[in-house]
Amino acid sequence: MAVLIDGKVISTKIKEELKQEVTEMKAQGITPCLAVILVGDDSASAIYVRNKKRACEYVGIESRSYELPEDTTQEELEKLVTSLNEDENVDGILVQLPLPGQIDEEKITTMISPKKDVDGFLADSIGALCLGTEGFRSCTPAGVIELIRRSGYSIEGKECVVVGRSNHVGKPMALLLLQENGTVTIAHSRTKNLGEITRRADILVAAVGKAKIIKACDVKEGAIVIDVGMNRDENGKLCGDVDFEQVKEKAEAITPVPGGVGPMTIAMLMNNCVEAARKKRRE
Numbered sequence: 001m002a003v004l005i006d007g008k009v010i011s012t013k014i015k016e017e018l019k020q021e022v023t024e025m026k027a028q029g030i031t032p033c034l035a036v037i038l039v040g041d042d043s044a045s046a047i048y049v050r051n052k053k054r055a056c057e058y059v060g061i062e063s064r065s066y067e068l069p070e071d072t073t074q075e076e077l078e079k080l081v082t083s084l085n086e087d088e089n090v091d092g093i094l095v096q097l098p099l100p101g102q103i104d105e106e107k108i109t110t111m112i113s114p115k116k117d118v119d120g121f122l123a124d125s126i127g128a129l130c131l132g133t134e135g136f137r138s139c140t141p142a143g144v145i146e147l148i149r150r151s152g153y154s155i156e157g158k159e160c161v162v163v164g165r166s167n168h169v170g171k172p173m174a175l176l177l178l179q180e181n182g183t184v185t186i187a188h189s190r191t192k193n194l195g196e197i198t199r200r201a202d203i204l205v206a207a208v209g210k211a212k213i214i215k216a217c218d219v220k221e222g223a224i225v226i227d228v229g230m231n232r233d234e235n236g237k238l239c240g241d242v243d244f245e246q247v248k249e250k251a252e253a254i255t256p257v258p259g260g261v262g263p264m265t266i267a268m269l270m271n272n273c274v275e276a277a278r279k280k281r282r283e
């Protein structure tokens with residue numbers, strides 16, 4: 001039976017560390033501030049946004065939320081992002097994705113000032129990650145690295161396989177593992193003999209978006225298995241990309257869903273907000 005990597009415990013530890021730092025910042029008159037924009041009333045998005053607000057409260061970050069109706073126009077949303085870009089009190093801007101169909105998502109997200117890109121989604125941030133220079137790291141991949149590190153495992157020299165190549169998870173995940181000196185393979189929907197490749201992994205990161213598709217036969221004995229998936233199973237229950245019940249018997253360590261990567265994404269978002277506020281002070 002594998003070691004359970006507890007994202008709730010580790011994310012709470014990170015938030016406690018950030019809370020300390022924010023207390024010190026506040027003593028110097030600086031309060032980090034995150035603006036969260038939610039368009040429409042998708043219930044899953046509403047839950048995430050609520051979790052983010054709660055995390056802000058815990059850490060001592062001021063959160064401003066903008067909950068706009070489903071029929072918000074492109075122009076209205078652009079105006080809001082522009083005003084938040086210009087607002088010196090706002091350190092980070094998060095536009096909750098996905099956006100409704102009438103909105104040009106690409107245009108809205110690329111409007112966000114790179115200094116306030118706490119999601120780490122912009123070309124500036126991904127470029128900095130690629131070059132290994134200072135910039136915001138994408139929250140989910142950064143959370144995965146922290147989970148591995150704080151559980152006492154090293155990445156250096158390990159065979160790392162990332163399944164999934166999305167801009168928000170797979171690609172930045174591979175770059176971060178590379179930066180940690182892992183030997184990195186990116187597998188995806190067109191990969192041939194997927195199982196052969198995943199079975200090589202000492203560290204396997206599943207970011208596919210398909211419920212329980214990683215089975216015990218896809219995993220090497222003793223692997224560290226990180227599940228980024230957020231799916232609903234046949235009973236409507238939240239589950240990952242990994243068939244947890246099977247794989248836990250074979251892995252050295254495994255993350256659950258929920259309670260694994262999800263809470264870490266939020267902790268790293270808090271980290272990026274504090275970093276944004278810290279950088280502003282240095283300017």
Ligand SMILES: Nc1nc(=O)c2c([nH]1)NC[C@@H]1CN(c3ccc(C(=O)N[C@@H](CCC(=O)O)C(=O)O)cc3)C=[N+]21
Pocket residue numbers: 047048051094095096097098119139230238257258259260261262263265266
């Ligand atoms: N601009 C933007 N940035 C994001 O970071 C972003 C986004 N849009 N759109 C949606 C996805 C999804 N996402 C999650 C964050 C935390 C949990 C999380 O805390 N999950 C809990 C359980 C939550 C539940 O019970 O539903 C867990 O895994 O334990 C899940 C999903 C951030 N996203």
